[in-house]
Amino acid sequence: MPINSFDDYPLSWRPDKTKLTRPLYKSLTKLMEEDILSSKLQKNTRLPSQRELADYLDINFTTVGQAYKYGVEIGLLYTNIGSGTFVSQNALNSITISNDKVQEHIIDFGLVSSFEECNRFVIPHLEAASRNVNIASQLNYQDPLGSPHQLAIAQQWLLTQGITTNVENIATVSGVQNGLTIILMALFSPGDRIAVDRYTYSNFIELAALLHLEIVLIDFDSEGMIPDLLAKECKKKKIDGIFFMPSCNNPIGFQMSDSRRQELADIIEQERLWVIEDDIHAFLTTYSQNKVLPSFQSLLPNQTLYLAGMTKFLCSGLRVAYLVFPDSVRSLIKKACFNTNVKTSGFDASVISHILSSSTVQEILVEKYRLTKAANELFDYYFDLPRPSNDLPYYRIIPIDPAVTQGQIENDFLAKGIRLYHSNRFTTMEQKDPFIRIALSSNCLDVLDQGLAIIQKVLPAYQ
Amino acid sequence: MPINSFDDYPLSWRPDKTKLTRPLYKSLTKLMEEDILSSKLQKNTRLPSQRELADYLDINFTTVGQAYKYGVEIGLLYTNIGSGTFVSQNALNSITISNDKVQEHIIDFGLVSSFEECNRFVIPHLEAASRNVNIASQLNYQDPLGSPHQLAIAQQWLLTQGITTNVENIATVSGVQNGLTIILMALFSPGDRIAVDRYTYSNFIELAALLHLEIVLIDFDSEGMIPDLLAKECKKKKIDGIFFMPSCNNPIGFQMSDSRRQELADIIEQERLWVIEDDIHAFLTTYSQNKVLPSFQSLLPNQTLYLAGMTKFLCSGLRVAYLVFPDSVRSLIKKACFNTNVKTSGFDASVISHILSSSTVQEILVEKYRLTKAANELFDYYFDLPRPSNDLPYYRIIPIDPAVTQGQIENDFLAKGIRLYHSNRFTTMEQKDPFIRIALSSNCLDVLDQGLAIIQKVLPAYQ
DNA sequence: CGATTTGTGTGTATACATTTG
DNA sequence: TCAAATGTATACACACAAATC
Numbered sequence: 001m002p003i004n005s006f007d008d009y010p011l012s013w014r015p016d017k018t019k020l021t022r023p024l025y026k027s028l029t030k031l032m033e034e035d036i037l038s039s040k041l042q043k044n045t046r047l048p049s050q051r052e053l054a055d056y057l058d059i060n061f062t063t064v065g066q067a068y069k070y071g072v073e074i075g076l077l078y079t080n081i082g083s084g085t086f087v088s089q090n091a092l093n094s095i096t097i098s099n100d101k102v103q104e105h106i107i108d109f110g111l112v113s114s115f116e117e118c119n120r121f122v123i124p125h126l127e128a129a130s131r132n133v134n135i136a137s138q139l140n141y142q143d144p145l146g147s148p149h150q151l152a153i154a155q156q157w158l159l160t161q162g163i164t165t166n167v168e169n170i171a172t173v174s175g176v177q178n179g180l181t182i183i184l185m186a187l188f189s190p191g192d193r194i195a196v197d198r199y200t201y202s203n204f205i206e207l208a209a210l211l212h213l214e215i216v217l218i219d220f221d222s223e224g225m226i227p228d229l230l231a232k233e234c235k236k237k238k239i240d241g242i243f244f245m246p247s248c249n250n251p252i253g254f255q256m257s258d259s260r261r262q263e264l265a266d267i268i269e270q271e272r273l274w275v276i277e278d279d280i281h282a283f284l285t286t287y288s289q290n291k292v293l294p295s296f297q298s299l300l301p302n303q304t305l306y307l308a309g310m311t312k313f314l315c316s317g318l319r320v321a322y323l324v325f326p327d328s329v330r331s332l333i334k335k336a337c338f339n340t341n342v343k344t345s346g347f348d349a350s351v352i353s354h355i356l357s358s359s360t361v362q363e364i365l366v367e368k369y370r371l372t373k374a375a376n377e378l379f380d381y382y383f384d385l386p387r388p389s390n391d392l393p394y395y396r397i398i399p400i401d402p403a404v405t406q407g408q409i410e411n412d413f414l415a416k417g418i419r420l421y422h423s424n425r426f427t428t429m430e431q432k433d434p435f436i437r438i439a440l441s442s443n444c445l446d447v448l449d450q451g452l453a454i455i456q457k458v459l460p461a462y463q
Numbered sequence: 464m465p466i467n468s469f470d471d472y473p474l475s476w477r478p479d480k481t482k483l484t485r486p487l488y489k490s491l492t493k494l495m496e497e498d499i500l501s502s503k504l505q506k507n508t509r510l511p512s513q514r515e516l517a518d519y520l521d522i523n524f525t526t527v528g529q530a531y532k533y534g535v536e537i538g539l540l541y542t543n544i545g546s547g548t549f550v551s552q553n554a555l556n557s558i559t560i561s562n563d564k565v566q567e568h569i570i571d572f573g574l575v576s577s578f579e580e581c582n583r584f585v586i587p588h589l590e591a592a593s594r595n596v597n598i599a600s601q602l603n604y605q606d607p608l609g610s611p612h613q614l615a616i617a618q619q620w621l622l623t624q625g626i627t628t629n630v631e632n633i634a635t636v637s638g639v640q641n642g643l644t645i646i647l648m649a650l651f652s653p654g655d656r657i658a659v660d661r662y663t664y665s666n667f668i669e670l671a672a673l674l675h676l677e678i679v680l681i682d683f684d685s686e687g688m689i690p691d692l693l694a695k696e697c698k699k700k701k702i703d704g705i706f707f708m709p710s711c712n713n714p715i716g717f718q719m720s721d722s723r724r725q726e727l728a729d730i731i732e733q734e735r736l737w738v739i740e741d742d743i744h745a746f747l748t749t750y751s752q753n754k755v756l757p758s759f760q761s762l763l764p765n766q767t768l769y770l771a772g773m774t775k776f777l778c779s780g781l782r783v784a785y786l787v788f789p790d791s792v793r794s795l796i797k798k799a800c801f802n803t804n805v806k807t808s809g810f811d812a813s814v815i816s817h818i819l820s821s822s823t824v825q826e827i828l829v830e831k832y833r834l835t836k837a838a839n840e841l842f843d844y845y846f847d848l849p850r851p852s853n854d855l856p857y858y859r860i861i862p863i864d865p866a867v868t869q870g871q872i873e874n875d876f877l878a879k880g881i882r883l884y885h886s887n888r889f890t891t892m893e894q895k896d897p898f899i900r901i902a903l904s905s906n907c908l909d910v911l912d913q914g915l916a917i918i919q920k921v922l923p924a925y926q
Numbered sequence: 927c928g929a930t931t932t933g934t935g936t937g938t939a940t941a942c943a944t945t946t947g
Numbered sequence: 948t949c950a951a952a953t954g955t956a957t958a959c960a961c962a963c964a965a966a967t968c
Binding site for chain 4 (some may be wrong): 485486487488489522523524525526529543544545546698699
C-alpha cells in the first residue's frame with residue numbers, strides 16, 4: 001500500500017493501477033503510450049515526477065525513471081532536471097518533411113525545393129552523360145565512393161567553398177540526408193547526445209530519433225548558437241556531437257558570424273565534439289556575398305564532418321552530396337557508406353561531375369541568385385519583417401499567436417490550398433516564440449506572389 | 464579484498480585491477496577493447512564467466528554482465544547461456560564486402576557482381592530516359608517513393624515473382640542494402656534481435672551491428688533454416704525479426720523448399736517476427752526453374768518486408784530496389800525512407816522502369832541464365848563438389864582445413880592476384896565447417912576459367 | 927537426469943548534479 | 948543563498964532460465 005493516500009492529491013496522470021503488470025517498466029511505458037494516443041495525456045503536460053508516481057504506484061522511483069527514459073528515447077517525452085518530465089510537442093505525430101502525398105493544386109510552401117525550373121540546365125548533361133563512351137564503367141560496383149576523376153572535380157568545387165581536402169577524404173553519398181544518416185550511424189551510438197540550434201532542420205531531428213540519439217537544444221541569437229549556453233550544457237551532460245547549418249540556419253535563416261564560429265570552435269575543440277556541418281546553402285552565400293565564410297571544416301578539420309549537397313545547388317532529383325571526413329574516421333565512414341548504400345548511383349555522380357566541370361554551374365548560380373533575390377523582395381513587399389542575418393534565405397518566418405496550435409494553422413491553410421509549416425516542426429519542446437515558415441524557393445515567382453497574397457490576407461487572424 | 468586468492472587460479476583474462484576506475488562497467492569495457500586490440504585477448508577465446516571475473520575484481524557479477532553486454536552489442540563478443548562469453552570471430556576487423564580499394568590486375572572472386580558485361584543492354588535505356596520529354600518531372604522532389612507509373616510497372620514485375628501487392632505498398636529505395644537499412648531503422652530498436660541463417664550475407668551482419676541489433680544464428684540444412692531450432696531459440700530469448708534470402712542463401716546457395724517455408728511461416732506467425740525477405744536471386748530462379756516459389760510475402764503478407772533488388776537483376780550502378788511492406792507499417796517505412804534518402808534518384812528509377820517495361824528484361828534474363836549456367840559448369844569442371852539446392856547460384860563454396868585462418872588464406876590468395884572470402888565473413892562465431900566462397904558472376908568466363916585454374920592448383924595446401 | 931554453471935531480466939538502493947523557488 | 952525537488956548514473960540483489968557435465 002502506498003504510504004500516502006492519493007485520493008485528493010492532484011496527479012497530472014493517474015495510470016490505471018489495476019492494469020499494471022510485470023515487467024513494471026514496460027507495462028508503464030505502454031500505459032503512457034496509450035494515454036498519449038487517446039489524448040488522455042495532452043501534449044506538453046507535465047507528468048508526475050518520478051518519485052510522486054512511484055509513490056502512487058508503490059514502486060521504486062527508478063523504475064518510473066526507466067519507463068520515462070524509453071519515452072524520451074523515442075521522442076515522446078522530454079525532461080528537464082529540476083522542472084520535470086513533459087509530453088513532447090510532437091509526440092506521435094510525424095514532423096518529417098517530404099513531398100509525399102501533396103494534394104493536387106496546392107501551393108507548397110512547406111518542403112524547401114530549389115527553384116526547380118532551373119532543372120532545364122541539367123537535361124543536356126543527362127544526355128551527354130548517357131552518350132559518354134565511359135558510361136559503362138559507371139554502371140557497375142566500381143569506385144563506390146566516386147571515381148578518382150569525379151572526386152577530383154568535387155575537390156576543386158569544395159576548394160571554392162573554402163574546404164581544403166584530399167580526394168581520399170571525400171565520399172560521394174546520395175544526398176545530404178543520406179550523408180547525415182551515414183555520419184550518425186558511423187560515429188554515434190544509441191543514447192548519445194547531439195547539440196543543435198533551438199530551432200533546426202526537422203529531418204535531422206527525426207533522423208536522430210530513428211537512431212535513438214538525443215537532441216540537446218541550445219539557444220541562438222542573430223550571430224548563431226550562443227557559446228556560453230553550449231559550454232554550460234556540455235558541463236551538464238555528456239554531449240557527443242553538434243549539428244550546424246552555418247551559412248543559413250533552417251528555419252531561422254541566421255548566418256553564423258566569423259567571430260561566433262571561432263568562439264564555438266574553441267568550446268567544441270575542448271569538449272571534443274564531432275561537428276556535423278551541413279552547408280547546403282553555402283553555394284549561394286559564397287556567390288552572393290562574394291566571400292568564403294570560415295567553415296568548421298577549416299577551423300577544426302580533425303573533428304568535422306562536412307556535407308556539400310548538390311541537390312539544392314544543382315538538381316534535387318539526382319541524389320548526390322559530398323561528404324568530407326578526417327582521416328581518423330575513414331574506415332568508420334566507409335563502413336557506414338557501404339552498409340547503407342553500397343554505392344551512390346554511378347550515373348547520378350557522373351552527371352553531377354559533368355555539370356560541376358562545365359559553365360552550367362555559373363548559369364545556375366546566376367539564375368538561382370536572381371530568383372532568390374526576387375522571391376525575398378516579394379516577401380518583403382507583403383510582409384514588413386526584418387531579413388535574417390543571411391539576407392538571401394530560401395525561406396522566411398512569420399511570428400504567430402502562441403495560442404494557435406500547429407494542427408490548427410497548418411490545416412486551415414491546407415484547406416485554403418497552401419501548405420506551410422509551424423515552428424513546432426523544427427524543435428522538440430515548447431517554445432515561446434512560435435512562427436510559420438514559408439519556403440520561397442519551391443514555386444515559380446508568380447505562384448509565390450499568389451500564395452503570399454493569400455497568406456497576407458488570412459494570417460492576421462492567427463497573429 | 465577478493466574472498467579467494469586468484470594467484471594460481473586459471474583465468475583466461477586478467478584485466479589489470481589497478482586500471483579499473485569508476486564507472487566500473489565502462490572502465491571494464493575499455494580494458495576489454497584494448498586487450499582485444501592488442502591481441503592480449505585472442506579471437507574466440509572464452510572470457511571468464513561473469514561471476515568468476517566479478518569475484519576476481521571484487522565487484523558484483525551483474526556489473527561484469529553490463530560490460531560484456533556492450534561488447535555483444537557492438538559485435539565484439541558473443542555469449543551462450545551455459546557455456547559462457549567469447550571473443551567474436553570478427554572482433555575489430557571489418558567484414559564489410561565492397562569494391563573499395565581493389566588492387567589493379569586482380570581477379571575478384573570476393574564481391575558478387577552480376578555479369579557486368581550485361582550492362583550493354585542498359586545503355587540504350589539511359590539515352591532514351593534522358594531524352595524523355597517528361598524527364599524534368601524526375602529531377603525534383605516529386606513522388607519520393609516512385610511515380611504512379613513507375614510503381615505500376617514495379618507492381619507488374621513483382622506479380623511475375625509471386626508478389627501480389629498494391630502500388631500503395633511499394634516504395635522505391637536505393638538498392639537492397641539501402642532497403643535493409645530502412646527496414647531495420649523503421650521497425651527495430653537497439654538491442655532487438657534478428658534471427659539469420661548460421662551463414663548469411665556479411666553486409667547484413669555489419670548493418671545490424673551498426674544499428675546495435677543482435678544477430679541470432681540458426682542452423683540450416685539443404686532445405687533451409689531448421690524450424691525446430693528457430694522455435695527453440697525464440698523460446699530462449701525474445702527475437703524480433705528474421706532475415707532470409709529464400710531463393711538462394713548467400714553464401715551457401717541453398718534454396719528453401721516449399722514445405723520448409725510453410726513450417727517456418729507457422730512459427731514466425733506464432734512468434735510474431737518481422738520477416739525481412741531479400742529475394743535478390745529470385746529473378747533468375749523463377750526464370751530457370753520456370754516456377755514461382757512461395758514467398759514469405761505471400762505466406763505472411765502482414766508481417767513481411769519484401770525486397771526486390773534491381774541491381775543484380777538489371778544494373779548495379781543504378782541503385783534501385785522495390786520494398787514491399789504491409790499497411791500496418793506504412794508510416795514507419797515512409798518516415799525511414801524520407802529521413803535516410805529523401806528520395807531515390809528519379810533518373811535511376813525511371814531508367815529501371817523503362818527497362819522493366821521493355822523486351823530487354825527477357826534479353827538480360829536469357830543472357831544471365833546462359834552465363835550463370837556456363838560459370839557453374841566451369842566450376843564443376845575444376846572442383847568435384849555437389850551443387851547446392853539452388854543449382855544455379857552466383858557463388859560456390861569450397862571446404863578448407865579448419866586450421867587455416869581467415870587472414871592467412873585470404874591474404875595468400877590476394878598475393879597471387881585473387882580475392883576470395885573465408886566463411887568467417889558470413890557468420891559471427893566460430894564454425895566447425897570453414898570454407899571459401901568463390902563468386903562466379905564477377906568476371907567474364909575466360910577470366911573465371913583462369914582464376915579457377917589457379918585456385919585448383921593452389922588450394923590443396925589449405926585443405 | 928539432476929546438480930551446477932552460466933547468462934538474462936527486472937527492480938531497487940544510493941550518491942549525485944542541476945534547477946527551482 | 949540555500950533547501951527542496953527533480954532527473955541521472957551506476958552498482959547491485961535476486962529470481963530465473965538454459966546449457967553443461
